[in-house]
Amino acid sequence: MTRAAAGVPRCAPRGKRGAVATSGFAYHRPTTLREAWRLLAEHPGAALLAGGTDLLVRIRARELQPSAVVSLRSIPELAGAAAERGGGLRLGAATPVADLLRRATVVRRYPLLAQALRVMASPQIRNVATLGGNLCNASPCADTAPPLLAYEARVELRSARGRRELPLEEFFRGPGTTARRASEILTAVRLPAPPPGARVLFHKQRRVHLDLALASVAVLLRLQGTTCRRARLAAGSVGPTPLRLRAVERFLEGRILTEEVAVEAGRLAATAVSPITDLRSTADWRRRIVEVRVRRALVELAGLERAGGAP
Numbered sequence: 001m002t003r004a005a006a007g008v009p010r011c012a013p014r015g016k017r018g019a020v021a022t023s024g025f026a027y028h029r030p031t032t033l034r035e036a037w038r039l040l041a042e043h044p045g046a047a048l049l050a051g052g053t054d055l056l057v058r059i060r061a062r063e064l065q066p067s068a069v070v071s072l073r074s075i076p077e078l079a080g081a082a083a084e085r086g087g088g089l090r091l092g093a094a095t096p097v098a099d100l101l102r103r104a105t106v107v108r109r110y111p112l113l114a115q116a117l118r119v120m121a122s123p124q125i126r127n128v129a130t131l132g133g134n135l136c137n138a139s140p141c142a143d144t145a146p147p148l149l150a151y152e153a154r155v156e157l158r159s160a161r162g163r164r165e166l167p168l169e170e171f172f173r174g175p176g177t178t179a180r181r182a183s184e185i186l187t188a189v190r191l192p193a194p195p196p197g198a199r200v201l202f203h204k205q206r207r208v209h210l211d212l213a214l215a216s217v218a219v220l221l222r223l224q225g226t227t228c229r230r231a232r233l234a235a236g237s238v239g240p241t242p243l244r245l246r247a248v249e250r251f252l253e254g255r256i257l258t259e260e261v262a263v264e265a266g267r268l269a270a271t272a273v274s275p276i277t278d279l280r281s282t283a284d285w286r287r288r289i290v291e292v293r294v295r296r297a298l299v300e301l302a303g304l305e306r307a308g309g310a311p
């Protein structure tokens, strides 16, 4: 059933099927995916709303003027986390960030994601902002994207016609653009089992507390002695989409990690990104952050400081 919006003025005129007409758009709050898909089909200009922390800002700024808003907040299938066969985890797309941080299975098994969630926005925003909203908003600086890329997450998209799954890397198409079709809802993010013994580090560079990232770096390493057996690296705010740093991964895997290797990996990372200059930072500074933070993360995760002093 479509329900009226909580918090919408009582005098707001009621549209058909209990929807509330606000200034310019009708608000719908379906309780099933089927109902949400029907509303999307009925209102071709509709926008999906999860936590609203990106969407409502854009509507208020008149960057977006949807004909209808379809809330995903009351659809149980979109919430929560469930263990999957093979040791992975399925995260409902409309699960708020704060909720994810309360789950031991997220915090203990996917610490790289937890590190990013902890530095995302403010506690108030984290209470409502969702994982799916962060990804569908497709900002290059989305905090959850680099760790999810490093874990090789997949996204699950469903419409009335069926379901498909994509690697997260293929989901991002450009700033504000994803591979999601208008009829689809991002229903879940699927994480494979984390590599045993992985060491991880997320770094978010910002100008001030609570700021968006100027640049961010997520590093996941599995070492055997001092040899790197697996490396997964990703960066945010340094290209049109969050990026997986594959050239750095190839360079590291199979190598003995030394300070020189860490320095070279940092250099490679800096050449693999394509940042822009904007109000938060210059392109050069962003590139430099990536270089230094990749190098430092490798030094820290491989324990090279203890061996011979940090570069």
Ligand SMILES: Cc1cc2nc3c(=O)[nH]c(=O)nc-3n(C[C@H](O)[C@H](O)[C@H](O)COP(=O)(O)OP(=O)(O)OC[C@H]3O[C@@H](n4cnc5c(N)ncnc54)[C@H](O)[C@@H]3O)c2cc1C
Pocket: 047, 048, 049, 050, 051, 052, 053, 054, 055, 056, 057, 072, 093, 094, 119, 120, 121, 122, 125, 128, 129, 130, 131, 132, 133, 134, 135, 136, 137, 141, 142, 143, 144, 180, 184, 185, 186, 187, 210, 211, 212, 213
């Ligand atoms: C003060 C403030 C600080 C912020 N700080 C940060 C920060 O530090 N780091 C950061 O990464 N972000 C930050 N943000 C941005 C925002 O909070 C996040 O991107 C958040 O995760 C968006 O989630 P949401 O649920 O609020 O999305 P919404 O605003 O509800 O939706 C965002 C977009 O995704 C679409 N969408 C949402 N869910 C789905 C779905 N399941 N399927 C299909 N489409 C969907 C919506 O239609 C909309 O286009 C900040 C925002 C504010 C206002």
